[in-house]
Amino acid sequence: MKGCDVEFFESDGMRIAYAVEGEGSPVLLAHGFASTHAVNWIPTGWVRALVEAGYRVIMPDMRGHGASGKSHDKADYTLSAMAGDLVALLDHLGEPGADLMGYSMGAMAALVAAMEAPERFDRIVAGGVGATLLDPKRDPGPVIEALTADDPSTIEDKGAALFRTFADQNGQDRKALAACFEAVRAPFPVAGLGRISRPVLVVAGEADVQAGAPGPLAERIPDGRAFTVPKRDHMKTVGDRVYKEAVLAFLSE
Template sequence: MEFFDADGMTIAYAVEGAGSPLLLAHGFASTHRVNWVDTGWVKALTGAGYRVIMPDMRGHGESSKSHEKEDYTLSAMAGDLVALLDHLGEPGADLMGYSMGAMVALVAAMEYPERFDRIIAAGVGAKLLDPNRDPGPVIEALLTNDPSSVESKGALLFRTFADQNRQDRVALAACFEAVRAPFPVEGLARIRRPVLVVAGETDVQAGEAAPLAARIPGARAYTVPKRDHMRTVGDKAYKEAVLAYLAE
C-alpha cells in the first residue's frame, strides 16, 4: 500500500495495471482488497486494459480512522477521490463505486464533473431515494460487545463483515451515521456524465436499480440476476455488464 494526505486524513491506496485510469471506491466496512481484489475485479479490469486505482476509504482498512461523524460526509469522501487523482497526476478517470462507494461516486459526479468520465454506481438503487434511512440498528450492532444480542439480521451482517475485516467499529459507526443521512437526491438531475446503475435482483438493501437511474439524465440500469447485496459484488454478470459498458 502507498499513502498520501487528504484534508488531514491519511489515505491508503494501491494501483494495478496500465492503461486508461479507473478509480474504484469500495463499500461500507470493506477494504480495497476485499471489494476489488478478492472478488476478481482487479484481474478482470487490468486484463481489459485498465489502470485500476483503489483507495481504502477513510475510516477503513489502512486509512485514517476518525471517530467523528463529521469526517465522513459523502462530500468529504468524494474529495478524497479527487485528491488521490491529484496526488497521482491524473486529470480524470472513470469511476466505479459499490454501495457506500457508489453513493460517494454519485456525489463526486455532482461536485466534480470535470474530473470523472463514466460512472458505475453499483449496490445502490431505489432505497437511496428514501430520506428516512435509520442508521440506529447498524450502529448498535457495531458498538455492542455482545453480537448475539443483535436482533436485526441486516445489522448483524454488517457487524460480522466488520469483524471479518478487522475494522475499527467505532470509526465505522461514525461513518455509517454520516452516510445514512438523507442522500442529496436533488443533485442527481444535475449529473451530466454517463452513469450505469447496478443492483442485484434480490438486493433488499439497495432496492431496484431502475428508479434511481431514472433520476439521472441519460443513466442506464442493470439488474444482476438472482443476487443479493453481498453476492452481487463479485458476480460474473456484473463484471460482464461493466466491461461491456466501458468498452462502448
C-alpha cells in the same frame, strides 16, 4: 491474485491508503461500507478483469476503513468528504480524469463526486444502490447498535448483525465505522442527481433488498441507465460475472 502494494497520501488532513495495479486508462474504485480495497476488489475478481481489459486500477481504502485514517467523529465522514478524497487521489497521482466505479457506500460517494467534480470523471458505475437511496428516512440505528455492541450475540437485527460480522472479519475500527455509517445514512442529495452530466450505470442485484431496484435511481440521472444482476443479493452481486460483463461493456462504449 495477491494483494497489491499499499501507499499513502494526505487528503484534507486524513491519511488515505491506496493501491494501484495495471497500466492503461485509469479506473478508480470506491469500496463499500466495512470493506477495504483488498476485500472488495481483489478476491471478487475485479482487479484481474479490469487489468486484463487494459485498465490502470486505482483503489483507495475509504476514510475510516482498512489502512486509512480513522476518526470517531461523524462530521469527517460526509459523502462530500469521501468524494473529495477520490478527487484528491487523482490529483496525487497526476491523473486529470478517470472512469469511476463505487459499490454501496462507495457508489454513493461516486455519485456525489460526479455531482461535485464532473470534469474529473468520464463514466460512472454505481453498484449496490437503487431505489432505497431515494428514501429520506434511512435509519442508521440498528447498524450503529450492532457495531457498538459489547456482545455480538445480543444483536437482534439480522441485517445489522451481518455488518458487524463483516466489520470484525476485516479487522475494522468499529467506532469509526459507527460514525461513518451515521453520516452516510443521512438523506442522500437526491436533487443533485439531475445535475450529473456524465453517463452513469446503476447496478443492483435482483434480490438486493438493501439497494432496491436500480431503475428508479437511474431515472433521476439525465444519462442514467439501469442493470439488474439476476438472482443476486447485496453481498453476492459484487463479484458476479454478469455484473463484470455489463460494466466492461459500459466502460468501452
